[in-house]
Amino acid sequence: MTALVLLEIENGAVRQASRSAVAAAGAFGTVDVLVLGHGAEAAARLPGVTRVLHAEALSDALAEPAAALLADIASGYTHIIGAATATGKNILPRLAGLLDVQPIPDVIAINDADTFIRPIYAGNALATVRSSDSIKVITIRGANFDPVASEGGAATVEAVAFNAASQVNAAELLSVNLSTSERPELESARVVISGGKGLKDAENFKLLEPIADKLGAAIGASRAAVDSGFAPNEMQVGQTGKIVAPELYIAVGLSGAIQHLAGMKDSRVIVAINLDPEAPIFRVADYGLVADLFTVLPELESAL
Amino acid sequence: MTEIERDEMEFDVVVVGGGPAGLSAAIRLKQISPDLNVCLIEKGSEIGAHIVSGAVIEPRALEELLPDWRQTDAPLRTEVSEEQVLFLTEKRAFPIPGLNLVMPHMTNHGNFVVSLGEVCRWLGEQAEALGVEIYPGFSGAQLHIEDGRVTGIVTGDMGIERDGTHGPNFTPGMILRARQTILTEGARGSLSAHAMKHFNLRDGVEPQTYGLGIKEVWEIPEENHRPGFVQHSFGWPLDDSTYGGAWLYHFGKNLVSYGFVTGLDYKNPHLSPFEEMQRTKNHPAFRPHFEGGKRIIYGARALSEGGVQSLPRLTFPGGVLAGDSAGFVNVPKIKGTHTAMKSGMLAAEAVADALNKNEPQALGLEERLRNSWLWTELHGVRNIRPAFAKWGAKLGALYAGIDSMLLRGRAPWTLHHPHADHETLRPAAKTAPIAYPKPDHKVTFDRVSSVFLSGTNHEENQPIHLKLRDPAKWLPVNHTLYDSPESRYCPAGVYEQEQKSATEWDLRINAQNCVHCKTCDIKDPTQNIEWCTPEGSGGPNYPVGM
Amino acid sequence: MKVLVPIKRVVDYNVKVRVSADGSGVDTQGVKMSMNPFDEIAVEEGIRLRESGAAKEVVVVTIGAQAAQDVLRTAMAMGADRAILVKTDETLEPRAVANALKAIIERENPGIVSMGKQAIDDDMNATGQILAAKLGWPQATFASKVTINGERAEVTREIDGGSATYGVPLPAIITADLRLNEPRYASLPNIMKARKKPLETLELSSLNVDTASRLTTISVAEPAERQAGVMLNSVAELVEKLKTEAKVI
Numbered sequence A: 001m002t003a004l005v006l007l008e009i010e011n012g013a014v015r016q017a018s019r020s021a022v023a024a025a026g027a028f029g030t031v032d033v034l035v036l037g038h039g040a041e042a043a044a045r046l047p048g049v050t051r052v053l054h055a056e057a058l059s060d061a062l063a064e065p066a067a068a069l070l071a072d073i074a075s076g077y078t079h080i081i082g083a084a085t086a087t088g089k090n091i092l093p094r095l096a097g098l099l100d101v102q103p104i105p106d107v108i109a110i111n112d113a114d115t116f117i118r119p120i121y122a123g124n125a126l127a128t129v130r131s132s133d134s135i136k137v138i139t140i141r142g143a144n145f146d147p148v149a150s151e152g153g154a155a156t157v158e159a160v161a162f163n164a165a166s167q168v169n170a171a172e173l174l175s176v177n178l179s180t181s182e183r184p185e186l187e188s189a190r191v192v193i194s195g196g197k198g199l200k201d202a203e204n205f206k207l208l209e210p211i212a213d214k215l216g217a218a219i220g221a222s223r224a225a226v227d228s229g230f231a232p233n234e235m236q237v238g239q240t241g242k243i244v245a246p247e248l249y250i251a252v253g254l255s256g257a258i259q260h261l262a263g264m265k266d267s268r269v270i271v272a273i274n275l276d277p278e279a280p281i282f283r284v285a286d287y288g289l290v291a292d293l294f295t296v297l298p299e300l301e302s303a304l
Numbered sequence B: 001m002t003e004i005e006r007d008e009m010e011f012d013v014v015v016v017g018g019g020p021a022g023l024s025a026a027i028r029l030k031q032i033s034p035d036l037n038v039c040l041i042e043k044g045s046e047i048g049a050h051i052v053s054g055a056v057i058e059p060r061a062l063e064e065l066l067p068d069w070r071q072t073d074a075p076l077r078t079e080v081s082e083e084q085v086l087f088l089t090e091k092r093a094f095p096i097p098g099l100n101l102v103m104p105h106m107t108n109h110g111n112f113v114v115s116l117g118e119v120c121r122w123l124g125e126q127a128e129a130l131g132v133e134i135y136p137g138f139s140g141a142q143l144h145i146e147d148g149r150v151t152g153i154v155t156g157d158m159g160i161e162r163d164g165t166h167g168p169n170f171t172p173g174m175i176l177r178a179r180q181t182i183l184t185e186g187a188r189g190s191l192s193a194h195a196m197k198h199f200n201l202r203d204g205v206e207p208q209t210y211g212l213g214i215k216e217v218w219e220i221p222e223e224n225h226r227p228g229f230v231q232h233s234f235g236w237p238l239d240d241s242t243y244g245g246a247w248l249y250h251f252g253k254n255l256v257s258y259g260f261v262t263g264l265d266y267k268n269p270h271l272s273p274f275e276e277m278q279r280t281k282n283h284p285a286f287r288p289h290f291e292g293g294k295r296i297i298y299g300a301r302a303l304s305e306g307g308v309q310s311l312p313r314l315t316f317p318g319g320v321l322a323g324d325s326a327g328f329v330n331v332p333k334i335k336g337t338h339t340a341m342k343s344g345m346l347a348a349e350a351v352a353d354a355l356n357k358n359e360p361q362a363l364g365l366e367e368r369l370r371n372s373w374l375w376t377e378l379h380g381v382r383n384i385r386p387a388f389a390k391w392g393a394k395l396g397a398l399y400a401g402i403d404s405m406l407l408r409g410r411a412p413w414t415l416h417h418p419h420a421d422h423e424t425l426r427p428a429a430k431t432a433p434i435a436y437p438k439p440d441h442k443v444t445f446d447r448v449s450s451v452f453l454s455g456t457n458h459e460e461n462q463p464i465h466l467k468l469r470d471p472a473k474w475l476p477v478n479h480t481l482y483d484s485p486e487s488r489y490c491p492a493g494v495y496e497q498e499q500k501s502a503t504e505w506d507l508r509i510n511a512q513n514c515v516h517c518k519t520c521d522i523k524d525p526t527q528n529i530e531w532c533t534p535e536g537s538g539g540p541n542y543p544v545g546m
Numbered sequence C: 001m002k003v004l005v006p007i008k009r010v011v012d013y014n015v016k017v018r019v020s021a022d023g024s025g026v027d028t029q030g031v032k033m034s035m036n037p038f039d040e041i042a043v044e045e046g047i048r049l050r051e052s053g054a055a056k057e058v059v060v061v062t063i064g065a066q067a068a069q070d071v072l073r074t075a076m077a078m079g080a081d082r083a084i085l086v087k088t089d090e091t092l093e094p095r096a097v098a099n100a101l102k103a104i105i106e107r108e109n110p111g112i113v114s115m116g117k118q119a120i121d122d123d124m125n126a127t128g129q130i131l132a133a134k135l136g137w138p139q140a141t142f143a144s145k146v147t148i149n150g151e152r153a154e155v156t157r158e159i160d161g162g163s164a165t166y167g168v169p170l171p172a173i174i175t176a177d178l179r180l181n182e183p184r185y186a187s188l189p190n191i192m193k194a195r196k197k198p199l200e201t202l203e204l205s206s207l208n209v210d211t212a213s214r215l216t217t218i219s220v221a222e223p224a225e226r227q228a229g230v231m232l233n234s235v236a237e238l239v240e241k242l243k244t245e246a247k248v249i
Helices: A016-028 A040-044 A063-076 A086-099 A163-167 A208-215 A223-227 A258-264 A293-303 B020-032 B060-065 B116-129 B190-198 B273-280 B337-356 B364-370 B373-380 B384-405 B447-452 B471-481 B519-523 C037-051 C066-078 C094-108 C127-135 C188-194 C235-244
Strands: A002-006 A030-036 A051-055 A079-083 A104-107 A109-112 A115-120 A125-131 A136-140 A156-159 A172-178 A191-195 A218-221 A248-252 A269-274 A287-290 B008-016 B038-042 B082-088 B093-095 B133-136 B140-146 B149-155 B158-160 B166-171 B175-183 B210-219 B229-235 B244-251 B255-263 B294-304 B319-321 B466-468 B495-499 B505-509 B529-531 C002-007 C009-011 C033-035 C057-064 C082-087 C112-116 C139-149 C152-159 C162-169 C172-176 C199-203 C215-221 C230-232
Touching: A002 A016, A002 A063, A002 A086, A016 A030, A016 A079, A016 A136, A030 A040, A030 A063, A040 A051, A040 A156, A063 A086, A063 A163, A063 C127, A063 C139, A079 A086, A086 A104, A086 A136, A086 C094, A086 C127, A086 C139, A086 C152, A191 A208, A208 A218, A208 A248, A208 A293, A218 A223, A248 A293, A258 B447, A269 A293, A269 C235, A287 C235, A293 C235, B008 B020, B008 B149, B008 B337, B008 C188, B020 B038, B020 B060, B020 B116, B020 B337, B038 B175, B060 B337, B116 B133, B133 C188, B140 B175, B140 B190, B175 B190, B175 B337, B190 B319, B210 B273, B210 B519, B229 B384, B244 B273, B255 B273, B294 B447, B294 B519, B319 B337, B337 B364, B337 B373, B364 B373, B466 B471, B471 B505, B519 B529, C002 C037, C002 C066, C002 C094, C009 C066, C033 C037, C033 C066, C037 C057, C037 C066, C037 C112, C037 C139, C037 C172, C057 C066, C057 C094, C066 C082, C066 C188, C066 C199, C082 C094, C094 C127, C112 C127, C127 C139, C127 C172, C139 C162, C152 C172, C162 C172, C230 C235
Parallel strands: A002 A030, A002 A079, A030 A051, A051 A156, A079 A136, A104 A136, A191 A218, A191 A248, A248 A269, A269 A287, A287 C230, B008 B038, B008 B175, B038 B133, B082 B229, B175 B319, C002 C057, C002 C112, C057 C082, C082 C199, C112 C172, C139 C172
Antiparallel strands: A104 A115, A109 A115, A115 A125, A125 C215, A172 C162, B082 B093, B140 B149, B149 B175, B158 B166, B210 B255, B210 B294, B229 B244, B244 B255, B466 B529, B495 B505, C009 C033, C139 C152, C152 C162
């Protein structure tokens, strides 16, 4: 069996989500990767990768030629894998359409070469599914697979040509507008720091900012904090707000009402800081600190 | 409000509220006069979404409404198979012996344990099949009154922003014109309240009194399930002067309906109906039923408990009241479904008659009521609930036995409801605080995780639908005098008193959590909390099983 | 130009779903169903395109049981002109749905297929992309803004870390993300009018397409509940744990 992983490159480095996909692909035997545009060198240094296929003329910003190329080279592979990112979810299902297979998105666990676990109903249930397709097209949830390291491998790099790209009926990229805010978007942030009613007012809510800056974190809020006017509604994390699953979630002065937990319980590591040892947030936190947030926050800021 | 241009639509009859009363009325109307144009609106997102009831129902009214219901797929599937009424002390339970003699109204032979939400969905299908136009997701916001006569209703506006301005999706409510309007909104309905006030329908009648019912549905292991098992309790954990008790029914597919009713004439502001309900589950007579099970639904509603003494006049120019909007619960029986259905049917018959004769007011309703079994039944039990209020749980139960066994409901006297529920609270300083146990998160739970199971939501940018008529009153009255009873009686945790500083306190209103039980509208000591109808579809979303 | 909007009837987003006791799936019996929220956004976008003059007609289509016609009525109450119910009692995967939609599209010839980016039941996020591939059309997934310039659409898409704008030759598939618009209410008069709008029903089998499943659901389980972790005594200890044990900072 051989797996092919579509890599995403950011600033010359392989994105962490893609490195998780490479780690997951290891379950299927030999791992090749495909790089569109720049970044083949970084890809070649990933441990566990045998071959880097490099299509320099293409870009992962356009699904139509990318999927067409993948379909062209798919026949040598049993599994074609991407990260469950906006890019992966744009390209891989299109590839599945070209191959006439049913894609398996958001895989969180691999039971065997045909059997996968994926969340349904916004993570309220986990389905174990078996695929009968000869080529499995899969996207991988990064949070569930430890990424391979960025360095340590020495794969060969082979250029692949895709001459038919100009004949694909494709959209055209006009402009890219990466978020200029220093802070990442809540839903895609690697780290989220959220505040609750314990912050007492909108002014204190700003205490989260310097820590968020140091961690490159997005800032969230509980519904109670939003309802009290400490933070705007778009910051609300929870059942009625945004659902997040970052690597690290820091809950500050929020009790952990069940509506809030529903929006963040899939985070990989949860830290809770609250004065009330009975707060429900401690029942889901990996690390808890019963302390006054007004002394903890400045300490944390200087310790980071 | 500035003038808004509203669409209009004309019907013969508009029914407000898709519970058992409204649906029965709509069905009856189409049975009597198939040509009548009947429209029914329901504020819940679908029929059944706001229905909470025990429920053991007596099929009497259903037999009359749809005589062949046993041959259909009607969701009355679990017949009562065993039953008991328990008097509880903290550790023990004493079954009431000879139930059919001392508490004949409490016997349930031939009755069914149902999900009333499911029954209402089924009734809705029957109504639609007869040609009733049903519109869920639309609330009745105002009565449409012209020349002293109700000529329909106005549905709620949608898309109003928190600050009262019209948002980009503002959709004005519509005037649903009707020759007759039937109000079946359930306990403490807003339009019903307006009609009662506008037409002085309560002049000379006793105040309505209420209970708050809080319910959970559990799924339990099959080996523990006893389909048709029915258990009621009174006594512990309430003190002798507080009316109320628990129910527990096994029904459906491994489901258990558990709940607790607290009479809202309770006096101690420290009392929390939610916590009473939770801690009763710890009693040895209840706890084993929940072991190994999983709680799946939660909800609450108020029910009227006044009985015939508190019934308002039922008709007014252009409309009628029926069901719990008027107050047709048989409290000693703990049943309001067959009475609601019958009252809806009687209302429909009177309304059809009035339409036929082209009379503005369905005056014949009162006479139809007095000639029906519904009156006989409610009149016979009229003294039991007030006896509990007057003499407490133990003597009240004794009186109930005497009234039923010796007097057979024909006592030559009538006991009264001297106070409305908002008048009964005593100052916090003069009453004993109650120490409730902490939830164990297995059988007993906190409020917030409970509300989560009601599927409650409201469009979040709409104006707060729970208002303080005079915000300045809250601190001296609710906070200082009564220690914020709303933070305890609300089963959804809508009200929280918050300490701003050493001396400053404030009331937070989490209106989005509201399960539409109306308790705040009933119990606030100065009637300072006003429950306004929120945007349609808002509120709980109870699934089948509730 | 015609806009075709495929929509799906799903368990309402307010419903707390439960895994069935036998682990075969999610209990959907008797729970409230409604239009997939992303599809509502796609319907709204179609109606806005018609209101702006860019489109002439908005047609909604769903594939499902007879009961699925209620979401078609809702879409028509919002403003869609007519509806097609492709009837089947089976649950179809995105690949099969795409095959069926392709047959409908070949009949209807829309200029734009506006659809939700994913359904909130199976969370597949795939039907639009598969359909685009099978039609050989361009795709603009996760759209947050759409404008039409003659034969092209300009679509802003949500991408990781921001947004990007694409020129998309029509016909094309556009899948709606949350921020595309805020769907209007279906007003009562419009609900009444929608009851009289045309709704065509056809059997899935009459389309003669491959709707076989390629995935078998072996079991459905509830996610494991999180267990409480350790209580720490100081900020220094916390930072240390995050660095060395959890390796997240």
